[in-house]
Amino acid sequence: MFINLNLESSEPIYIQLQQQIIEGIAKKQLQPGDALPSVRSLAADIGINLHTVNKAYQQLKQDGFILIHRQKGVVVHPDGVPQADEEYRQELKAKLRPLIADSICRGLSEVEFSQLSKELFQLFNEEEGEKN
Structure with a gap:
């Protein structure tokens, strides 16, 4: 790496x-x-x-x-990363909240924000697929 x-x-x-x-x-x-x-x-x-x-x-x-x-x-971690639980989801919401607020202030729509998130998920999945 x-x-x-x-x-x-x-x-x-x-x-x-x-x-x-x-x-x-x-x-x-x-x-x-x-x-x-x-x-x-x-x-x-x-x-x-x-x-x-x-x-x-x-x-x-x-x-x-x-x-x-x-x-x-x-x-x-040999057992892998702990899976998302309710506590993690709440922490994630707290971290996303200011990003979404900032995006709204800058004129980014919900669709644009979602599209950016989707692109990043796809990027990670594509790079993971290239390793297999």
Whole structure:
């Protein structure tokens, strides 16, 4: 998996890193049980502070995407990512709410917003299909 961070972005680096690892899992570039680089190794490889990598890894661990073992290191959760439950759906609604409000303020219609979402779902599914 290739990590591509935008150091000029207003989005914090640890969030960019988290999102790229989650995308790698979604696209099946990272499989359950796959090893990820250690905090120090990844920080050195991409030239960022190890505390930034640690923060991203800790959040990914908390969200159930990865496990961190003292001996085995960092791995994509061997049981896979927990499936969406009601709590997840409520969190997702809370995250979508400001995006939808912003889109409405900018003149984006419900149809356009839905179409953008559909395109992204298709993109992930196509890239997953290319790996199989």
